[in-house]
Amino acid sequence: MAVNRRRGEVAAILDGRERRLCLTLGSLAELEASFAAADLNALVERFSSGRFTSQDLTRIIAAGLRGAGEDVSDDDVRAMQCEGGAAGFARIVAELLTQTFGAPMQDGVAE
Numbered sequence: 698m699a700v701n702r703r704r705g706e707v708a709a710i711l712d713g714r715e716r717r718l719c720l721t722l723g724s725l726a727e728l729e730a731s732f733a734a735a736d737l738n739a740l741v742e743r744f745s746s747g748r749f750t751s752q753d754l755t756r757i758i759a760a761g762l763r764g765a766g767e768d769v770s771d772d773d774v775r776a777m778q779c780e781g782g783a784a785g786f787a788r789i790v791a792e793l794l795t796q797t798f799g800a801p802m803q804d805g806v807a808e
Contacts, residue, residue: 711789720764753790761793
């Protein structure tokens with residue numbers, strides 16, 4: 698599957714099928730609401746911690762799938778399988794967030 702990196706897309710294998718994920722402005726707004734973030738900066742701060750619950754991973758992956766056009770619910774994502782289990786889901790989220798927001802910051806400097 699070809700992905701458009703300029704649009705922030707990433708590819709992932711979920712339930713044995715290659716899927717596209719993209720955090721669009723709409724899916725970012727959805728994440729702001731679900732994480733009760735006051736604004737996009739607050740959302741970025743939360744994600745920058747690098748600490749995610751399984752619920753966080755579910756919400757981010759579901760928003761990314763919906764942003765790429767899939768009609769999935771958070772419950773659908775909870776039932777999906779990923780190679781590597783929870784670590785595999787975490788890798789997908791890390792790639793998606795990096796593609797959306799850029800390189801991770803370390804002491805205010807992009808790595």
